[in-house]
Structure formats: C-alpha cells, structure tokens
Amino acid sequence: MAQETFVVAFDSDEDGRRVLDYAIDRAGHDGARLVITHVLEWSPYSFLTPEEIEERHIRRKEELARAKEALMDPAVKRARDAGVEAESELYYGSAVKLLAKSAQTHGASLVFVGRSGSDSLGARIFGSVPLGLAQLCTVPLVLVP
Amino acid sequence: MTNIRFLAASVAILIAAGGPALAQDGSGIDQTINQIFADYTGWYVSIIFADLPGTNFSWIALWLVAGAIVFTIYFGAIQARGFMHSIRLVKGDYSDPNDAGEVSHFQALATALSGTVGLGNIAGVAVAVGIGGPGATFWMIVAGLLGMATKFTECTLGVKYRNEYPNGTVSGGPMYYMTKGFEERGLPGGRIFAAVFCFFTILTAVGAGNMFQANQAHAQLSGVLGGYPGWITGIVLAGIVFAVIAGGLKSIARVTEKVVPFMGIFYVLVSLAILIKNYDEILWAFGQILEGAFTGLGVAGGFTGALIQGFRRAAFSNEAGVGSAAIAHSAVRTKEPVTEGYVALLEPFIDTVVICTMTALVIVITGVLNQDPETGLYIWNAEAGRIATDGGVQGVELTSAAYAASFSWFPPLLAISVVLFAFSTMISWSYYGLKAVTYLFGEGKVQELAFKTGFCLFIVIGSAASLGPVIDFSDAALFSMAIVNIIALYLLMPLVKSELNSYERKLRSGEIRKFEA
Numbered sequence: 001m002a003q004e005t006f007v008v009a010f011d012s013d014e015d016g017r018r019v020l021d022y023a024i025d026r027a028g029h030d031g032a033r034l035v036i037t038h039v040l041e042w043s044p045y046s047f048l049t050p051e052e053i054e055e056r057h058i059r060r061k062e063e064l065a066r067a068k069e070a071l072m073d074p075a076v077k078r079a080r081d082a083g084v085e086a087e088s089e090l091y092y093g094s095a096v097k098l099l100a101k102s103a104q105t106h107g108a109s110l111v112f113v114g115r116s117g118s119d120s121l122g123a124r125i126f127g128s129v130p131l132g133l134a135q136l137c138t139v140p141l142v143l144v145p
Numbered sequence: 146m147t148n149i150r151f152l153a154a155s156v157a158i159l160i161a162a163g164g165p166a167l168a169q170d171g172s173g174i175d176q177t178i179n180q181i182f183a184d185y186t187g188w189y190v191s192i193i194f195a196d197l198p199g200t201n202f203s204w205i206a207l208w209l210v211a212g213a214i215v216f217t218i219y220f221g222a223i224q225a226r227g228f229m230h231s232i233r234l235v236k237g238d239y240s241d242p243n244d245a246g247e248v249s250h251f252q253a254l255a256t257a258l259s260g261t262v263g264l265g266n267i268a269g270v271a272v273a274v275g276i277g278g279p280g281a282t283f284w285m286i287v288a289g290l291l292g293m294a295t296k297f298t299e300c301t302l303g304v305k306y307r308n309e310y311p312n313g314t315v316s317g318g319p320m321y322y323m324t325k326g327f328e329e330r331g332l333p334g335g336r337i338f339a340a341v342f343c344f345f346t347i348l349t350a351v352g353a354g355n356m357f358q359a360n361q362a363h364a365q366l367s368g369v370l371g372g373y374p375g376w377i378t379g380i381v382l383a384g385i386v387f388a389v390i391a392g393g394l395k396s397i398a399r400v401t402e403k404v405v406p407f408m409g410i411f412y413v414l415v416s417l418a419i420l421i422k423n424y425d426e427i428l429w430a431f432g433q434i435l436e437g438a439f440t441g442l443g444v445a446g447g448f449t450g451a452l453i454q455g456f457r458r459a460a461f462s463n464e465a466g467v468g469s470a471a472i473a474h475s476a477v478r479t480k481e482p483v484t485e486g487y488v489a490l491l492e493p494f495i496d497t498v499v500i501c502t503m504t505a506l507v508i509v510i511t512g513v514l515n516q517d518p519e520t521g522l523y524i525w526n527a528e529a530g531r532i533a534t535d536g537g538v539q540g541v542e543l544t545s546a547a548y549a550a551s552f553s554w555f556p557p558l559l560a561i562s563v564v565l566f567a568f569s570t571m572i573s574w575s576y577y578g579l580k581a582v583t584y585l586f587g588e589g590k591v592q593e594l595a596f597k598t599g600f601c602l603f604i605v606i607g608s609a610a611s612l613g614p615v616i617d618f619s620d621a622a623l624f625s626m627a628i629v630n631i632i633a634l635y636l637l638m639p640l641v642k643s644e645l646n647s648y649e650r651k652l653r654s655g656e657i658r659k660f661e662a
Contacts, residue, residue: 040246044240044245044252045249046252047255047259047406048248049256050260050572050573051576053248053473053476053477054314054476056248057314058314
C-alpha cells in the first residue's frame, strides 16, 4: 500500500502545536508523510497606501523568510526528529481555500486542523478555518481539540 | 554636503513662507504672500491658462485633449477594444497564484484611484455644471473616455522604466521613463525633462495636492461645525498627516485607505438612489446634457463655454496626462508592463465617466440650477459668472444642496467624505512629491524629513489662509506637469506600441493565458 499523506493546517499558536503533535503521532503510527501547511492571510482586494505598495515586494520576501525560519523549519524538524517524513508549504491567500486545494494536490487522505478555539466576533460572523474546511474540503477532516 | 544645503534652503523657505502666516493667521500676512505670488508668478499663470488667439478656448485644455486623441488613434481605440481585458486583469484572471502576496492589479488601481477620486468629483463637477451648464457633462465624459488612452500610455511606461533597488523596493514615474526611455530611443534631454517634471510635481504636491485640499476640508468642516479659525483644522490635519508620512503611523493611513473607497462606493450608491427616485427625469436630464453640449442652453460662451468647462474639470479630476498615475501604478508586480496600462485605463472611466457623471446628473435633475420655465434656458448670473442657483451656492455647496434636495441627512456625510477625500489625496500627493524630491536630491533621511515637515507646514498655511494666487499657481504647476509629460509620451509612444504588439501576440499564441481558479 502506498504511503499516505496527511496535510496539517499549522499555526504559530498553542492550538497549532497541538495539531502538529497529534498529526506527528498519527503519522508515526500509520507511516504517513506530513505536509505541514501554513497560510499567511492575504487578499488581493485589500487596500494599501502608496508606501505599502512600494515596499510590498520586499515585505513579502521578509514575511516568507521569517515564517520559514521561525515557524516551518522548527515544525518540520520536530516531525523528522520523531521519525516522520515531513515537508512544509507556505502560501498567501485565504486559508480555507488553499488548505483544501493543498489536500487535493497532494492526494492527501486526511487533513488535520485545530479547533481554532476562536470565539471572536469575526469568527462567529465569517466562520472559522475548521468550519470553512468542513464545507469545502474533499478529504476527511480531523478536528483536533 | 548637498543634504545640508538642501535642508538649510528648505528651512529658510519654510520660515519665510510659513512662519509669519502661522504666527499671525491674519489677513495682513496672507495678503502680502498673495501679492508677492501674484507679482512674481501671475505672468506664468496667465500663459498657462491663456486662450488660443481669437477664441475663448484655453490652449492647455486643447493640449490635453489633443494628446488623448492622438493616443486613442495611435493605439487603435485601446480603451474600447481593451476594456473587457482590463476588467479581467483587475479580477486577477491572469495573475499567477504563486505571486499571491505581491501587489495585485486591483490594489494598484484602488490606490491610484484614491489619489484622484475626491474633490474633483464633488466640487469640480459642480463648478463645471454651474458655469458650463449641463452640456459640460457631455464634454467631461468625452474627455474622460479619451483620457483613458493617455493613462494607458503613461502607466505602461511607468512600469517599463521603473527603478528596482537591491533592497526590493521600486520607484517609477515619468522622471524615470524620461531619462531611461529617451536614452533607449537615443533622444537628448531626458534628464532635463525629468528635472523640470519633478520641479512641477513638487509645486503641485504642495499646492493642488495639499493647500487646496486643506482649504476645502476646512471650508466643509466650518460649514458643518460653525465658523472657527482655519489654523485649528490645519494643525489637526497636519499632525495626523505628519504622524502618517513621517511617524510611520501606518494604521491611520490604512484606515483611511480602507474608508475612502467605501466613501466612494457610498457616494455612488446615494447618487444611484437619487437617480432611481427620479427615474422619470433621467432621460430628460440626458436630453439637457446633449442639448447643452452643442447649444450651451443659455450659458455664457454657448457651446464653447460648455466644452471648455467640461474638458478642464475632467483633466483636473482624472489627471490623465499629468503623470501622477504613472508614479502610483509603477510598483505593481507584473512581467508585462502593458497589463498595468490596461488596468490604469479604467481610472478615468471610473473617476470621470461614472462618478462625475452621476454628480452632474443629480445636480441637473434636482433642479438646483435656475431655469427659465418658458424658454428652457438656464438663467445666467452675469455678475457671478455662472448659472443662477437657489441660494446663490456654488462648488461643494452646490453639490451638497443638490443631494440635500433628496436626502436632507446627506450634507454632514458629504462633509466627512470631503475631509477624508482631502486627507487621502494629501497622502497620495505627499508621496508623489517625495518621489520627485528624492529623484532631484537623492535618497536620504534629511531630504525626506525636510520635505515631509514642509509639506505639513503647508497644510496649516492652506487651511488658515485664503491664498488665491498661490492656488492659481499650483493649478498652473499641475498643468505644467502635463506639458512636459505629454511631450515625453509623444516621443516614447513607439516603445509602448511595441510592448502592446508583443503582449497581444503572446495573448493570441496562448503564451499568456488565464490561470485556473
């Protein structure tokens, strides 16, 4: 049987670390490969000032480098240290859409996502990432409490 | 050394110009400043706004329109045949998903628009219709449609010849395509063109992009809150602008940049609501606009009176040919400069053809312009030099009165919009001015801070004093930018043509195609 792929919706908070640990645990069990995915929220329809526009290219580079160094590399190391094959992916855009797409591209068999315990007003109105994934994701979803 | 000299010179100018006006806020000092300006710059202003011999048609309006016609013909009516493609580009149909997080076409367009949509659409239209009658609207639309080709040309060049620095930031605009583009075509004088352009950009930034805005914002605020000294508005506005442009307080700018587009949308929605409410009069209003365009309907100067007002206000409102948009659009991430030209051509369409026309329709429909019921001609107030209105109002107040005729709650909201529009225009022009300063004097903290401080000082002067001649001169400076810029566009348009041809070839061959969603 071919090796399974799990996509992990990873974030910098406590929730994200819990999801990662749980996914590493499950992947270790099933001999699966992890694709640790982080999405930097970004809308091409947001409004920027002239200065922000001028600096956008360099800021994007910095943001990607910072996320890779502070977030993704340690996460991948954590998985590999536990003997799990892992790679990381960083995207800009809408988290729900990109996670669902990533699951599809990798032919993932499971997507791990945190409860993202946000009870903020924004989350209540617009829905949170797990809620969005529940509607959009075409592969089974594991909700880590 | 240059830095220190520049700083010393700037401070001296500021003290000379700003210090006394600030200290006294009295009429004596601004009268003196006015007199000095009128004496030394009056001749220049008269040249810029002079009529063609034997007509009452100012040559500068003809200059802008002639340019727009040439570009329209040269690029095969790009604004018509490329319109749908522009919309697809803004929607992101052709944007590589791997470039997400970079400046999108939509963002470049929105930022450029927030620099142009503003007082021109509210006050400028009222001036045009108030003096030129409903017919001025027709010529404003014509100028807007033609101006789309000019924006296409300048913004394509802006992206093609921008400077990309090792740290990843980009700077672009007419001064860069003047130097690099002229060199590429083997033409002399690029640097001189660029320097002259920058000189006028700085003057415009301080005048039309700053003092005029501050002045109008104060007029609106004191209209709503009751009369109070202008320097109070000036100091508050200057403080906020300084915090944004020098203090790096981006949050305020970000809030404004977010609020301003919604103000624009809200303004359009209210206009639509008024038009729907009076739907049975829309056809009549268009009839007035068309009839007035060719007869004047009683306006002084008749047909030409309407035409001049329409052309002049359109130029003020959408800035096509002025060159400012080329600075704003140049930072977008694209492999094909022409794509930004396509996107930019939507600007005059949204600004002039849509928003200005709506304001004009509302003014015509609500009947704030006095009309002789028997002849159908508008009643000319020869003394004021404009059409008689209810209560004798003009400018922003005329727009305000027209909207209040349908929605009495509108004037305070309009006042807030005017202040916010003025604020975002100031932020945009402080940026254009700064680009011109750094082009002339080099990048550096000293130059930047001197310019920003001076810019904020002029906000206070602008709102405190009534500086007619200074504003006249800054209007002349805005059009002077267009003189230099359009000459450069004529000389460089073959480069745009070859860019366009290569882009169209790639589109046809499928080398450039839509990305799957």
